[in-house]
Each structure stands twice: as C-alpha cells, then as structure tokens.
Amino acid sequence: xxxxxxxxTGGSSGIGLATARALAxxxxxxxxxxxxxxxxxxxxxxxGGEALQVDLTAAAQRAGLAERLAARPPDILVHNAGRGLVAxxxxxxxxxxxTALLETNVRAPVELTTAVLPAMLARGRGxxxxxxxxxxxxxxxxxxxxAASKAALMTYAAGLAAEVRSRGVVVTVVVPGVVDTPFFERxxxxxxxxxxxxxxxxLVAERLVEAVLHDRATVVVPRWLHLPxxxxxxxxxxxxxxxxxxx
Ligand SMILES: NC(=O)c1ccc[n+]([C@@H]2O[C@H](COP(=O)([O-])OP(=O)(O)OC[C@H]3O[C@@H](n4cnc5c(N)ncnc54)[C@H](OP(=O)(O)O)[C@@H]3O)[C@@H](O)[C@H]2O)c1
Numbered sequence: 001x002x003x004x005x006x007x008x009t010g011g012s013s014g015i016g017l018a019t020a021r022a023l024a025x026x027x028x029x030x031x032x033x034x035x036x037x038x039x040x041x042x043x044x045x046x047x048g049g050e051a052l053q054v055d056l057t058a059a060a061q062r063a064g065l066a067e068r069l070a071a072r073p074p075d076i077l078v079h080n081a082g083r084g085l086v087a088x089x090x091x092x093x094x095x096x097x098x099t100a101l102l103e104t105n106v107r108a109p110v111e112l113t114t115a116v117l118p119a120m121l122a123r124g125r126g127x128x129x130x131x132x133x134x135x136x137x138x139x140x141x142x143x144x145x146x147a148a149s150k151a152a153l154m155t156y157a158a159g160l161a162a163e164v165r166s167r168g169v170v171v172t173v174v175v176p177g178v179v180d181t182p183f184f185e186r187x188x189x190x191x192x193x194x195x196x197x198x199x200x201x202x203l204v205a206e207r208l209v210e211a212v213l214h215d216r217a218t219v220v221v222p223r224w225l226h227l228p229x230x231x232x233x234x235x236x237x238x239x240x241x242x243x244x245x246x247x
Pocket of ligand 1: 009010011012013014015016033034035036037039054055056057080081082083084104131132133134175176177178179180181182183184186
C-alpha cells in the first residue's frame with residue numbers, strides 16, 4: 001500500500017471517510033471526492049491527498065473527474081459515493097429522485113471505471129472497489145429502487161471482474177449491512193429498527209482495506225449477513241415469508 005495513490009468517492013462522510021483514513025494509515029495518498037467543501041477539506045487534511053469537489057449527478061462534473069482519472073489513474077479507486085431512496089412501490093416519482101439515485105449509484109461508477117480502466121489495463125495493475133449493499137442482494141421493502149441500483153452496481157462489478165482479472169486489475173465488491181452513518185438522515189428516513197444493530201463505518205473500512213490487500217472479490221460486513229444471503233439463495237419462499245413478517 002505504501003506509495004500508492006487512491007481515490008475515494010464519497011470520501012467526505014461515513015464509510016468513504018473511514019475508508020480514506022484507513023487507506024492513508026496503510027500508506028496510500030488518498031484523494032477524496034464529494035460535494036461538501038468543508039468536510040472534503042477536513043477529510044483531505046487527514047489523508048494527505050486532494051479534495052475534489054464534484055457533484056456526481058452533474059454530467060459535466062462527472063466528465064471532468066473522468067478526464068482527470070484517465071490522465072492520472074490511481075492505483076486504487078473506491079466507488080463509494082451513494083444515496084438512498086425510501087418510497088413505497090406505489091409512490092409516484094417525479095423523476096428527480098430516481099434520476100439522482102441512478103446517476104450517483106450506477107452511472108457515475110460505470111463512467112469513472114470506463115475512464116480509468118484503459119490505463120490500469122495498460123500497466124497491468126489496479127484495484128477497483130465497489131461499495132454495494134445488502135439491500136442489493138436481498139431486496140428491501142420500501143427501498144426497492146435503491147436496492148435495484150445497488151444490485152445493478154454489484155452485477156456490473158461481477159462482469160467487470162471476470163473481464164479484467166486475468167489482465168492484472170482486481171475488482172472487490174463490499175456488501176455492507178446497516179452502518180452507523182448520516183446516510184439515513186440524509187435520505188429523509190432515520191434508521192429506527194432495533195435489529196440489526198448498525199456497525200461502525202470504521203469496521204467496513206477495515207474489512208475493505210483488508211480485502212484490497214488480499215485481492216478479495218467480495219466482502220460482507222458484518223459476516224453474519226452470509227446467513228440471510230444463503231437462506232434466500234437456498235429457500236427463496238421461506239426467505240420471503242420471513243422478510244414479510246420481520247421486515
Ligand atoms: N450506511 C449504511 O447503512 C449503508 C449500508 C449499505 C451500503 N451503504 C452504501 O455506502 C456508501 C456510503 O454511504 P454512507 O453510509 O457512508 O453515507 P453518507 O455518510 O451519507 O456518505 C455518502 C457520501 O457520498 C457522497 N455523495 C452522495 N451524493 C453525491 C453526489 N451526487 N456527488 C458526489 N458525492 C456524493 C457524499 O458526499 P457529500 O457529503 O460531500 O455530499 C458522502 O461523502 C453508499 O454508496 C451507500 O449506499 C451504506
């Protein structure tokens with residue numbers, strides 16, 4: 001990790017901030033991408049990298065970041081920026097919420113990967129990390145569009161991994177459960193369940209960095225979430241009955 005350069009999108013808050021700090025502690029020079037200039041500056045001061053103020057829902061700003069990444073490809077690119085969307089399946093969407101969701105959670109990581117990949121392939125190394133969500137694996141009531149955006153991201157990463165692994169570029173998908181960050185306040189629906197208890201963002205960051213160091217394809221945090229994943233795969237009917245009953 002020492003001497004590497006990393007870029008973390010959404011590095012100004014929550015999981016991204018914890019990840020940027022963990023990568024910096026491991027010896028990487030980390031640039032952070034986000035919107036809030038104050039929090040970005042504070043994050044960059046922690047990581048010794050640059051604060052890149054980019055709104056990933058703005059096409060021109062995405063293109064600017066893509067150009068920069070293509071010209072100066074990092075060793076590690078963490079696609080972490082994301083937003084939630086809580087809405088009943090019957091709720092009419094004016095289009096804006098859904099568009100911002102898909103642009104931030106899907107379009108930006110795909111476009112930025114497309115920009116950086118040729119240089120990574122040319123030098124035969126590079127690491128792309130995608131922060132997905134357990135919602136994208138299991139599906140969650142009242143969050144179906146958010147879950148679908150994360151499923152799209154993780155499926156994209158799976159295809160990408162198969163395409164580039166033999167050419168030296170490693171892809172890691174991180175699948176967090178509930179994490180204690182401002183994510184819930186920001187989506188306008190605080191997390192109010194007793195179970196599962198949120199895990200600290202530092203734990204996700206620690207497992208993410210470990211996964212990069214060991215070239216792991218997938219990491220699920222916390223580990224017990226492998227249980228519902230396996231149950232849904234093996235007994236989808238039973239899983240649906242339990243999910244309907246317990247949420
Ligand atoms: N918290 C959870 O329970 C949980 C669970 C599973 C997966 N995740 C995923 O983990 C990732 C990080 O979420 P978090 O929990 O750390 O939430 P968070 O604290 O709200 O952080 C979200 C980050 O994404 C950035 N971001 C959002 N929209 C952006 C945009 N349009 N342009 C640029 N940056 C943007 C934010 O930047 P600014 O603050 O500068 O706007 C912030 O740094 C997300 O992809 C989320 O879906 C979270």
